[in-house]
Amino acid sequence: MNRKIFALTIVAAAALGLTACSGSSDTAEESTAPSSASSSSSSSEETTEASSDQSVMDACTTFSSALSAAGTELSSFDVAAASADPQAAVDAFNATVESIGTAANEVGNPEVKEAAIGVYDAYVSLADVYKRLLIDNDTAAASNISDVTTEVTDAATAFTEACSLG
Numbered sequence: 001m002n003r004k005i006f007a008l009t010i011v012a013a014a015a016l017g018l019t020a021c022s023g024s025s026d027t028a029e030e031s032t033a034p035s036s037a038s039s040s041s042s043s044s045e046e047t048t049e050a051s052s053d054q055s056v057m058d059a060c061t062t063f064s065s066a067l068s069a070a071g072t073e074l075s076s077f078d079v080a081a082a083s084a085d086p087q088a089a090v091d092a093f094n095a096t097v098e099s100i101g102t103a104a105n106e107v108g109n110p111e112v113k114e115a116a117i118g119v120y121d122a123y124v125s126l127a128d129v130y131k132r133l134l135i136d137n138d139t140a141a142a143s144n145i146s147d148v149t150t151e152v153t154d155a156a157t158a159f160t161e162a163c164s165l166g
Contacts, residue, residue, distance in 0.1 A: 054107070055109065056109055056162070056163060058109070059112035060162070060163035062107065063107050063116045063159070066100065066102075067100065067103070067119070070096045073092075073099075077092075082134065086134035090130060090135055093130055097127045103116070104116035104119065104120040111162050112163065115162035119156065119159050121155070122148070122155035122156075125148050126152060129141050
């Protein structure tokens with residue numbers, strides 16, 4: 001029973017974070033001003049010089065679409081299946097998180113990319129807690145849910161703010 005509660009809590013936090021992020025493209029304004037801020041992940045090194053001219057609006061729209069698709073995947077999560085086959089549930093969750101990472105790496109606008117990488121990093125943390133709870137049966141990881149949920153919320157807020165700047 002605890003696995004069901006943990007799985008539902010993690011997926012609910014993930015879906016709420018994705019919902020908050022994916023709605024931000026509606027308020028995005030165009031901007032091509034480069035930023036001196038560096039990304040928080042080495043995966044951002046794949047950005048090419050040409051893609052750094054991407055507007056804030058284009059970057060936010062692209063990443064928001066990917067987040068919306070990830071949210072759709074998470075909304076179809078089956079808690080009973082997660083209890084029956086926790087490894088398959090963790091694998092599916094990780095695949096969704098990796099799709100967020102792929103989308104973050106495709107963002108060319110520096111300001112939005114930094115925020116997108118932050119969203120991805122928050123979901124990596126959430127995936128780690130999910131694995132610890134479902135696979136490792138580490139009930140102590142439940143105490144991290146609140147912190148990781150806050151991390152997801154903060155990353156979603158940062159992404160929304162990046163998309164609202166122009």
